[in-house]
Amino acid sequence: MLNRPIEYNPLVEIADWMAHRPSDWSDEAFEVAHNALIDTLACMIAGAPQSAIQRLYALVSHWGEGDVTIIGYSKSLSPPWAALLNGASAHVLDYDDNFDPAKAHASAVLVPALLAVGEEQGRTIGELLDAYIVGLQVMGHVGQAVNPFHRNRGWHATATMGAIGVAAGVARLLRLDPDQTAHAISMATSRAGGFMSQFGTDTKPLHAGFAASGGVQSALMAQAGLTAGFNTLDGDHGLRKLMVGPDVEDRAREMMGRDEHGQSTSFLPGRIADPLHILAYGLKVKRFPNCGSVHRALDGTLELLEAHKLQGGDVDHILVRAPGSHLRNLQYENPQTPSEARFSLEYNLAVALHQGQVGLADFTPEAIARPEIRASFAKVVKEPVEKLESEFPTQVLIRTTAGDTYSVKVAMPVGSRQHPLSRAQLLAKLDDCCGHAGANLPLDQLHNLLERADRAQKISGLTRLLKSTEPDPIT
Numbered sequence: 001m002l003n004r005p006i007e008y009n010p011l012v013e014i015a016d017w018m019a020h021r022p023s024d025w026s027d028e029a030f031e032v033a034h035n036a037l038i039d040t041l042a043c044m045i046a047g048a049p050q051s052a053i054q055r056l057y058a059l060v061s062h063w064g065e066g067d068v069t070i071i072g073y074s075k076s077l078s079p080p081w082a083a084l085l086n087g088a089s090a091h092v093l094d095y096d097d098n099f100d101p102a103k104a105h106a107s108a109v110l111v112p113a114l115l116a117v118g119e120e121q122g123r124t125i126g127e128l129l130d131a132y133i134v135g136l137q138v139m140g141h142v143g144q145a146v147n148p149f150h151r152n153r154g155w156h157a158t159a160t161m162g163a164i165g166v167a168a169g170v171a172r173l174l175r176l177d178p179d180q181t182a183h184a185i186s187m188a189t190s191r192a193g194g195f196m197s198q199f200g201t202d203t204k205p206l207h208a209g210f211a212a213s214g215g216v217q218s219a220l221m222a223q224a225g226l227t228a229g230f231n232t233l234d235g236d237h238g239l240r241k242l243m244v245g246p247d248v249e250d251r252a253r254e255m256m257g258r259d260e261h262g263q264s265t266s267f268l269p270g271r272i273a274d275p276l277h278i279l280a281y282g283l284k285v286k287r288f289p290n291c292g293s294v295h296r297a298l299d300g301t302l303e304l305l306e307a308h309k310l311q312g313g314d315v316d317h318i319l320v321r322a323p324g325s326h327l328r329n330l331q332y333e334n335p336q337t338p339s340e341a342r343f344s345l346e347y348n349l350a351v352a353l354h355q356g357q358v359g360l361a362d363f364t365p366e367a368i369a370r371p372e373i374r375a376s377f378a379k380v381v382k383e384p385v386e387k388l389e390s391e392f393p394t395q396v397l398i399r400t401t402a403g404d405t406y407s408v409k410v411a412m413p414v415g416s417r418q419h420p421l422s423r424a425q426l427l428a429k430l431d432d433c434c435g436h437a438g439a440n441l442p443l444d445q446l447h448n449l450l451e452r453a454d455r456a457q458k459i460s461g462l463t464r465l466l467k468s469t470e471p472d473p474i475t
Helices: 010-020 027-047 051-060 079-091 107-121 125-144 157-174 178-191 203-223 239-244 246-255 292-307 324-329 345-355 423-437 443-452 459-463
Strands: 065-069 315-323 380-385 394-400 405-410
Touching (some): 010 125, 010 157, 010 178, 027 079, 027 125, 027 423, 027 443, 065 079, 065 107, 079 203, 107 203, 107 459, 125 157, 157 178, 157 203, 178 203, 292 324, 292 405, 315 345, 345 380
Antiparallel strands (some): 394 405
C-alpha cells in the first residue's frame, strides 16, 4: 500500500490484524459459527421459493453463468450474483439471525458470500468458518463505531455494516495481504447503503443480497489490484462522520462506558479483537420468522399464556412497554401483506394469542387476512420507552377478561447467547424450512454432514446437496 498514514488509522489496524491473525479459534467459537451456517442454510432454503426471489432469479440468471450454486435452483452463477440471490433468500422471511454490535443481520450476508467464493475457490468448511469469525469481528468493530446512532437515524445496518463485514470475510477467505485487505474494506464503504424506510417491501431482503454481492465484488476487485482510500472509515468525510453525524458528538461522548453491545461511536485503538465478538456477544438466532424487535414481546406473551393456562378469549388486552427503537421498527399496525405482517406487533401478538405459536405458515396472504386474528389487533397496546434496549427489558402485561393481571420482563430473547438454541433445534428448524419450501433435498445426507461438523470437508460437498434437480419455477 502506497503512502500508508503515519498516525493511527482504524482501517490499517483492521487490515493488519486480519492478515496476521492465526485461525486457531476455540472450539466454542467454531461451534457458534457452524450453528450460524446451519441456521442460515435453513433460512435460504425457506426463502428461495418466495415470489420476490423467483422474480430476482429470473432476472439475474441471465446476467452471467458461473460455478456457484443457487440454493433451490438449477443454474450456477458467478460469485457476485450467487451472493446476491442467496443473500436475498436468506433474509426475505426475516428468519435469519441478528448481531447486536453491528445492529445487523450478520449471517444472511456473510454465509451466502463465503459460500459463493469458497465454492468457486475450492475452500473447506473450516476455512469458511474462519472467514466468518473474522468477517463478523470486523462488521461488529465498525458497527460499534457508528451505533446506536447510525441505526437510530434510519440506516439499515444489514446493508451498510454488512457490505463491510463481507468484504473483510471474503478477503480473509482469499488470503489477501494487508494492503489488499485494506483496499477491499475501504472499497466496500462505497457499497454501504440502505434505509429502514424499505422495511416491509421487496427491497428490504435485497439489502442483504446487495451487501453480500457488494462485499464479494470489493474483495475480488482488491485482489485484482484496484485501490481505495485510507480515510473511508474515520476521516472528515468518512463513514463514521457521514453515517452518524457531527450533531451527535456530545451524546456519543455521554454513551462511553454504557453497556450497549460495546457500542462506543468511535474507533478505539488496540480493540479490534478485544473482545472476540462471536463469543462475547454471540448471535440472536430466531425461533420466529419475523422482525427481531418483536421477539422479546412474543417470548413474554407466550410465557404468560403458558404459565397461566390462558386462551386468546381470556385476554382483554396486552400492554407492551419496550424500547422506542424496537417499536419504531414495528411500524405496521394494520398490515396488508406478509412482508408488512413481519413488522407488526399487533399481528404477531394476535397470532400468539390464538395459536400459542408463530410460524412460517402465518405469513401468507390468506393467513394475515384471517378475521379472528385481525379482530384481536385492538387488544394490543404499546408504550415506547426512550431507553437503550440493554437498559430497559421489554415488559409484557396481560389483563384478562376476569380482571386478573399478569406481567413479565424479557431482557434477551430465546435464541440469544443467554438462551441459545441447541444444534438439534437448529436442525429441526432446517427440516421445517425444507418442508415449508417443499424442497426435495437429501435431508439425511445434509444432517450427517452438518452434525459431523467436519472442517476438512470441501464447501462443494455441502452445496451439491442444496442444488435443485427439478425444473426452475416459472416466474
